[in-house]
Each structure stands twice: as C-alpha cells, then as structure tokens.
Amino acid sequence: MTYVLETRSLCKSFGGIIATDNVSFNLPAGARHALIGPNGAGKTTFVNQLTGVLDPTSGQILFGGEDITNWTVRRRATAGIARTFQINQLFADLTPLESVVLAISEREDAGGQWFKPLGAREDIVVEACELLDTLGIGDVREARVGALPYGKQRLLEIALALAAKPKLLLLDEPAAGVPESEREQILNVVARLPESVALVLIEHDMHLVFRFAKTISVLVNGALFCEGTADEIARDPRVRQVYLGEEDVGHG
Template sequence: MSDGARLNDYALSVEDVSIRFGALQAVDGVSLQLPAGARHALIGPNGAGKSTFVGLITGTLRPDSGRVLLGGHDVTRTGFSARVRRGLVRSFQVTSLFSEMSALDSVLLAIAEREGRSARMLRPLGRYGAFVDEAGEILRSVGLIGVAKRPVSDLAYGQQRVVEIALALAARPRVLVLDEPAAGIPAGESTRLFEVLEGLPAEVALLFVEHDMHLVRRFARAVTVLAGGKVLAEGTPAHVAADPAVQDAYLGRRGAGLHA
C-alpha cells in the first residue's frame, strides 16, 4: 500500500508536529492518527501541551514543523475556517454565543452558516423548511427535541453542552474535536453527554480532551497521554492505566483514575 493510500485511510493524521514559544517547547514531535469512527481521548497533566496540540490540529496555531492532514489532504498551512470546510469541527461555546436563542434557532443558524445562507436568516423560518427539518432531526438525535424551543440560557448546563454538540453536528463533521466536554457538569449529566457522543454517526472520528478518567475508561477506545509536550503512552484505556510511566507522571502509582 502506498503512503498516499495509507494517509487516506485516516480521517485525521498528525505527523510529528512541534511548536516552540520562546524557550518553551510546548509540543515536541507528536503524531496521532484517527480512522473514521475513532473515539480517542487525549489526557495528560496540566502543562502537558494538550490545548496547544488541539490548537495545532484545529488551525488556531501553526506548527514549526510536521504536518496535519484531513482525509489525506495537507491542511498544515491553512486556518480554522478552511479546516472546517474539510470536515474538522471544534465544539461551539453556546453559553456565550447563543444563550438568548432557542436550541432550535441556534442549530438552524449553524446549518444556514454551513450552507452560506446565514446572512438571509432574517426571513421567516417557514421559508427554510428543509433547514428546520434537519435542525429538528439533529436535536432529536441528541435527546433535546423536547426543549428545542426553549432559550439555551434556560437549559441545564449539561443540556447546554449537548447543544454545543448539536451545533457541531450541524456542520456535518468528519472529525469532531472537544476540549474537556464534561468540564463543570455534574456527574450524572456528564454521563448523559458522553452517551450522546457515543451515539455519534459511526463515520465521525471523535477526539476529546478529558480529565475525568472514569469517563475516559468508559467511553474511549484509545488514549494518548501527553507529558512535557511529548507522547508518553498510547493504547487502550486498560493498557495506558497499566503503564508505570503514566502512573508515575499522571495517575499516581496505583493508576486509580482509570481503574475506578
């Protein structure tokens, strides 16, 4: 199999990326490959380089070296918007952007933006029947159809985070990147959020940064551990939890987080 064929097998391929900020080597030669349908967690201690690495993937940062490919296409020198057009989506922060709109209108606007029609959305919603139907179906798929017409600000925080997922789905992603999706959500609501993520379309590759090791163990099929800007370990949650280097650097000697 040729190199090109292998690259096209991955929804996302990050090849040996590095970036330095002054004297700080924030990310140092990190590689990551996500096939379609991946459910991959990125973990590591504070200062490990996780957020910087996500910035390199999504295009808000440009690496000093290495490559980022989406579906085999090199997007290393392109920005965030160009990567979105190629199917890489990072979740919206709806609590600040869409709080006074209903969940339905928020998703409808995201669909219109995808179709290049957002500037015309002052017309009555009835003129966009196909968009309304799609928005309703997305909200139904994530369990929010019952609150579709309520303002986002009136929803529980966990439901607001699910609206973020719905907005991301409106962009029809091939790769979905979530940075700490369960942050600030009570345990019961975070489980529901990850059940929604587990039910994403089979072809969508999911990469999520998460500190809750119970959620990582339950929902991730593969885990990459960063420490000091480098990959410390990679494998299944069970494999990572058993790695002595991971236990020393991050989880504690007994690796209690992933075994909980």
C-alpha cells in the first residue's frame, strides 16, 4: 500500500530537548486522521517538519513515495501539502478575495505575472469566489481581512489552504479560540472537505477529534505513544491514563 505521507524515524531536538522522538508515521490516501497529545507533546513541531518550516535532526519524510526531507516550504506547498495555522497567519491588509486569488495564482504558476493587472485571469477570480462561497465567507470577500471577526478569519485560514488544491491538509486546531456561535460553521466546513484530501487534524478538543477522525495517533513527549481507530483509542486504558484522563471527555 502506498501512503500519502510517511515519516521514517523522524527526530528533532532543540539543544538537549527532544521534541520529536523517532516518529514513524504512515498516512493512507483519503485519511481522516487526528494527531492528539497533551500540551507540549510536540504536535506543532511535528507539523512544522512536515511542511518544511523546521528541518528534522534526523529521519526521513516521504510524500507520495518521494523523499521530501530536504524540500523547501514552497516546493512542498506546490507539491500538495497545505496547512492551517494554530494562530491565524493571514494577510491583514488584503481582502479575503485578494488572499485567495494570490494563493490560486501561485498554484497555477501565475503569481509572478507582473504586467497584467490583478483580476485579468477570470478563471482564477471565479474559482476564488466559489471557494469563499463554499466556506461561507463570500459575503465579506472584499472586506479587510484584519477587520473580520475571528471565526471568519479561521475560515479564511482553511480557504487559503484549500486554494492550493492540496493532497494533504494539516489542520492545526482549526476551531481554537472560536466563539461557540461561529464554531458550527467551521465544523461543517471540515466535515465537507472532499475525500481526495487526506486530512490530519491536530487537536486538543476531543469532541472535534471523535467527530471527524477515523484513525488517531497519540503523541506523548515527542514519541508516538499509540495508534489506532477512534474506537480503539477511546477505549485504550493507557491513553485514558496519559491523556484523556486529564481532559474532561464528556463535556459539551
């Protein structure tokens, strides 16, 4: 079986602190996977290595069977790895439409187009508008991003990632900090993501995890603690002890 994503004995240390400890991880196509673990388990560090923001100390990362360990962020993005950030990373002074048009243009290799005015590629504008509509933020597409409510900014995070038509989407706490009233909209968007996209959800919120994930990996102290289907993990007493025990599973 070929995997969308594989890591082989991935290690990352900062000085004496081991943030990623020998992680070998496989993700099949179309996966709905969650990466969970207590605070400081190294989830975001792991994601940063997958996207190329951090270089691993040792080990390998394969994407579609190809070794991408030494690829740049941009090359991985172009190849089909997209992510959302735990803390919004948006272009505050642009509009959602401009942001998404840029993301699509870069995917289409038209981002370096310096002579034609912005908006000259009608197909790109149409696609951008449709994407924003799908995510339910079409109504604010020409507002300043920095002035949008937090929930809409979170949706734009996802829109920017989807604009790349990724094969793998890493969602880093997509609903973190979103008020309850705007939360359902984000959850719906996540639920509707196309099957062709392999999804890795990095989450803290167990409700979100058990709602979407079919399979789960638990990361503890940088190492893979255990893996399994959502049911298996939910029933696993060790997981309950190290992780779920700390969380109030039943709330909400």
